[in-house]
Amino acid sequence: MKLVLATNNKGKVKELTTMLQPLGFQVVNIGAYPGFQEVVEDGDTFTANAIKKAVAAAKFTGELALADDSGLEVDALGGAPGVHSARFAGEPKDDAANNRKLLELLAEVPEEKRTARFRCVIAIAEPDGKYHTVEGTCEGMILRELKGEGGFGYDPLFYVPEYQQTFGELDAAKKNAISHRGKALQKAREILNHLYANQEG
Numbered sequence: 248m249k250l251v252l253a254t255n256n257k258g259k260v261k262e263l264t265t266m267l268q269p270l271g272f273q274v275v276n277i278g279a280y281p282g283f284q285e286v287v288e289d290g291d292t293f294t295a296n297a298i299k300k301a302v303a304a305a306k307f308t309g310e311l312a313l314a315d316d317s318g319l320e321v322d323a324l325g326g327a328p329g330v331h332s333a334r335f336a337g338e339p340k341d342d343a344a345n346n347r348k349l350l351e352l353l354a355e356v357p358e359e360k361r362t363a364r365f366r367c368v369i370a371i372a373e374p375d376g377k378y379h380t381v382e383g384t385c386e387g388m389i390l391r392e393l394k395g396e397g398g399f400g401y402d403p404l405f406y407v408p409e410y411q412q413t414f415g416e417l418d419a420a421k422k423n424a425i426s427h428r429g430k431a432l433q434k435a436r437e438i439l440n441h442l443y444a445n446q447e448g
């Protein structure tokens with residue numbers, strides 16, 4: 248049974264593929280379906296955007312599709328960049344520019360007020376448009392400089408006190424074990440197992 252990953256983010260693809268591997272699906276990237284138009288992520292919530300991406304991909308491909316909408320919520324910025332995380336510094340999407348903007352905005356913010364969390368909503372959609380959503384979060388702090396070469400996006404600025412490392416320093420397996428995406432996918436497993444078991448042929 249195929250499961251289409253409705254994301255163009257290579258970092259997400261890598262993490263999701265690793266975590267989905269034990270479930271038995273044939274995981275395919277949306278890139279394998281030419282002509283699929285990237286959806287406009289204009290929802291007010293991660294959930295709305297995740298549903299929009301998953302349903303569009305499931306309808307287009309006729310397969311089960313999984314989308315991830317995620318981002319960083321910084322308390323000192325009132326929850327920004329939130330749903331606007333990918334384009335925080337404007338178009339086109341640019342991780343390095345986003346990190347620079349975040350550091351600039353937080354320049355005067357003291358350590359104890361640099362709390363933040365990653366949030367991830369995963370939506371799973373069936374070809375008929377039916378969908379399910381699950382959510383995961385991971386708490387951390389925003390550093391004053393980049394640390395670590397791993398991961399993607401805001402990872403080098405996101406420090407996890409429990410591990411005393413950033414997401415950019417943690418190895419992939421550790422990040423997946425504690426991340427917003429890992430937690431959401433853990434919950435998605437139940438839905439996916441159910442869909443897989445109910446599959447004919």
Ligand SMILES: O=c1nc[nH]c2c1ncn2[C@H]1C[C@H](O)[C@@H](COP(=O)(O)OP(=O)(O)OP(=O)(O)O)O1
Nearest residue numbers: 254255256315316317318319332333399400401402
């Ligand atoms: O584990 C993460 N580590 C670091 N940064 C992260 C993570 N998870 C989300 N993020 C950031 C990246 C991007 O700035 C935004 C997601 O935006 P989001 O629209 O969900 O993804 P995207 O546009 O890169 O790909 P797509 O929509 O095709 O799935 O949050």
Ligand SMILES: [Mg+2]
Nearest residue numbers: 256288316333
């Ligand atoms: Mg996006």
